[in-house]
Amino acid sequence: MSEVAPLRGNGYRDTWCGDVLPARVDSEVRVAGWVNRRRDHGGLIFIDLRDRTGIVQLVFHPDSSGAQLFELAHKLRAEDVLSASGPVVRRDPETVNAELPTGEVELKVTGAELLADSETPPFQIEGYAGDASEDVRMRYRYLDLRREQMREALILRHRVVAAMREFLDREGFIDVETPVLTRSTPEGARDFLVPSSQQHGSFYALPQSPQLFKQLLMVSGFERYYQVARCFRDEATRADRQAEFTQLDIEMSFVDGEDIIEVNERLLAHVFERAGGPKIELPMRRMCYDEAMGRFGTDRPDLRFGLELVDLGEALRETEFKVFRSVLEGGGSIRGINAGKREMPRSELDGLISRAQELGAKGLVWAFREGGGWRSPTAKFLSESELTDLNQRLGAEEGDLLLLVADQRQVTDTVLGQMRIDLAERFDLIDPEANELVWIVDWPLMEWNEGEQRWDSLHHPFTAPAGEFDPSKPGEARAVAYDVVWNGQELGGGSIRINRADVQEQVFAALGIDAETAQARFGFLLEALSYGAPPHGGIAYGVDRIVQRLSGAETIRDVIAFPKTASGFDLLTGAPAPVEEAQLRDLGVAIHKRKLAGH
Numbered sequence: 001m002s003e004v005a006p007l008r009g010n011g012y013r014d015t016w017c018g019d020v021l022p023a024r025v026d027s028e029v030r031v032a033g034w035v036n037r038r039r040d041h042g043g044l045i046f047i048d049l050r051d052r053t054g055i056v057q058l059v060f061h062p063d064s065s066g067a068q069l070f071e072l073a074h075k076l077r078a079e080d081v082l083s084a085s086g087p088v089v090r091r092d093p094e095t096v097n098a099e100l101p102t103g104e105v106e107l108k109v110t111g112a113e114l115l116a117d118s119e120t121p122p123f124q125i126e127g128y129a130g131d132a133s134e135d136v137r138m139r140y141r142y143l144d145l146r147r148e149q150m151r152e153a154l155i156l157r158h159r160v161v162a163a164m165r166e167f168l169d170r171e172g173f174i175d176v177e178t179p180v181l182t183r184s185t186p187e188g189a190r191d192f193l194v195p196s197s198q199q200h201g202s203f204y205a206l207p208q209s210p211q212l213f214k215q216l217l218m219v220s221g222f223e224r225y226y227q228v229a230r231c232f233r234d235e236a237t238r239a240d241r242q243a244e245f246t247q248l249d250i251e252m253s254f255v256d257g258e259d260i261i262e263v264n265e266r267l268l269a270h271v272f273e274r275a276g277g278p279k280i281e282l283p284m285r286r287m288c289y290d291e292a293m294g295r296f297g298t299d300r301p302d303l304r305f306g307l308e309l310v311d312l313g314e315a316l317r318e319t320e321f322k323v324f325r326s327v328l329e330g331g332g333s334i335r336g337i338n339a340g341k342r343e344m345p346r347s348e349l350d351g352l353i354s355r356a357q358e359l360g361a362k363g364l365v366w367a368f369r370e371g372g373g374w375r376s377p378t379a380k381f382l383s384e385s386e387l388t389d390l391n392q393r394l395g396a397e398e399g400d401l402l403l404l405v406a407d408q409r410q411v412t413d414t415v416l417g418q419m420r421i422d423l424a425e426r427f428d429l430i431d432p433e434a435n436e437l438v439w440i441v442d443w444p445l446m447e448w449n450e451g452e453q454r455w456d457s458l459h460h461p462f463t464a465p466a467g468e469f470d471p472s473k474p475g476e477a478r479a480v481a482y483d484v485v486w487n488g489q490e491l492g493g494g495s496i497r498i499n500r501a502d503v504q505e506q507v508f509a510a511l512g513i514d515a516e517t518a519q520a521r522f523g524f525l526l527e528a529l530s531y532g533a534p535p536h537g538g539i540a541y542g543v544d545r546i547v548q549r550l551s552g553a554e555t556i557r558d559v560i561a562f563p564k565t566a567s568g569f570d571l572l573t574g575a576p577a578p579v580e581e582a583q584l585r586d587l588g589v590a591i592h593k594r595k596l597a598g599h
C-alpha cells in the first residue's frame, strides 16, 4: 500500500493505482494515470493504467461502460493521461496476473475522462527492453523517468538523502546553505567561472566543495554542520563522473579523527539499512594507506578478492637482467601478482601486455610456474635462485600465472592495481554477495608531483598534519585523514583541519603557495583562523555514487534526474549554448574562437 493517501474529494482520483487490491472488491474507486498498455479482447478493451505506485487493469465493456466510454477506450494510446472510475471486481481465476500486486482484481469502468493525449513516445516505456540509445533517453528524459527502473532509482535516492538528514538531525547537526557564487575552493579540478556584470573582468567560481565555508561555520561555533550540497568540478571528463554532482558535506568541532569516524560509521549503517543495502558490521575495518598501496596498489582497495601485489625488489637486488636492474638502480620497484592457475594462449598474454601498456607500463613480464622455474620468455634472463625466490615470494604453485611490472612505484601500483581488478572480473573471482567496507587511514599529507616539481596535498591544503609539521620534510608528514571505501569505490573522505593560522601558512608554503598568493586567495581563511578557531574536521560523501552502488545502476547518470552526457552536454535543454552578443557585452566578455588544427 502506498503510504500517502491521494487528496480527498479530488475529481481526478481517490485511490492510487497500486492500491486497488483485493480488499477493495465491491467498492467504487477513481484512479488516474498514464495508459501503460491497451489490449482489445473480443469486444472488451483492457487498459493497464500506471501511476507512481503501480499498475491497475481497467476493463471497458460496451454494455456496462456505455457506447461513449467504449469509443473513448478504443482511441486510447500508450501514454495518454486518463482518469477512470467504477467498481473493483475480482478477475476470473484464469486471468489473474500473479506478477502484479493488483493482479487479482480489475476496475470495471463506468466513468472516464481523457485528460491529455500523448504522441507516440520515441521509445517504449512499458516493458522497456533497453533498446533506446542513452542520448535519446536523455533528450526525452521526462519520458525516460516514467520507466519503473528510473523511478525506483530516484525514489531510492530520496530515501538515502532522507536517511542522511534524519540521522544527522537526530545527532544535532544543523543544515546550513553555503554560496554557489563564490571564490575558488581548491579540490584539484578546474573551476567553472561566472562573469560578474557589475565588475567586468572579475569572476565568481562555482564551489568545488563547500570546504572553506564549512570551516568558517566551525569558527562561528555551529559545532555540527551538514549540507546536501551541489559541487562543480570542470574535469576533463573522467569515467562516469558528472561535472555537477552532489555531496553530503559534514563538519564538526572539538573532535579528533576517531570521533568523526565513529559518527560516520553509524551514519552509513543507518543509511544502508534505510535504503535496503547490505548490513554493515560496526566497527568497520581500518587499513593504513601504506598497507592499501602495498597490498593492492590503490587507496581504494577492493577487498572482496585476493590477487595481492607482492614486492619483488629484494629477490632481484643482484640481478643480471638489465631491464630489472636499471629500474631498481633508478629507484623504481618491481612488483607482481600471482593470478592463480590459469591457461592462457599467447594471444591473450599479448593482450595483457597491451593492457599494461595502456595503463602506463613500459611492459609486462608474464610467466607460468613450471617445476622449480618459469615458462616465460623472461625466464632465460633470470638465475635459478632468483626464480626460486620469486616463486616463493609470489606463493606460486605449479601452473600459476605470474605477472610482473618493473617501473617507478607509482606506475607498478597503478598498473597492477588495475590489472588485479581486470583479472578478478575476467576469472569471476568476485562474490557478488560480498561487501567490504573499509576506512583508509594514516595518509601522507603531501605527495611529490614529478611533472610540476612540487608537493601536492593528497586531500586538500586545509588538512591537518598529524603532530608537529616540519616544513623541511614535507614528504614525511602524515595527515589525519580518512576515506571510506566500499568494494573498491570511494564513498567519501575527509580530514581533521588545520585550526592555526601559522600552521596553515607553513603548509601553504610547503605546497609552493607563497605568502602573497596565500593572502590573495585565502586571506579570509587565515584571518578567521586568527579569531579562535576550534579544533575541527569533517568529511564529504559522493551522494550520486552511494545511490548508484546501492541501486546497482550501471552509471551515476541513472540515479540523477537530469544528468549530462559524459562530455558535459545537457541533451534535454541543449546546454551549454551560445548567448547573444549583447549579453556578452553586458558581462564584459569577448569570445576567442578556438583555432581549428591546420588553420
Ligand code: ASP
Pocket: 187, 208, 209, 210, 211, 250, 459, 493, 494, 495, 538, 539, 540
Ligand atoms: N572537501 C572535501 C572534498 O570535497 C571533503 C572534506 O575534506 O570534508 O573531498
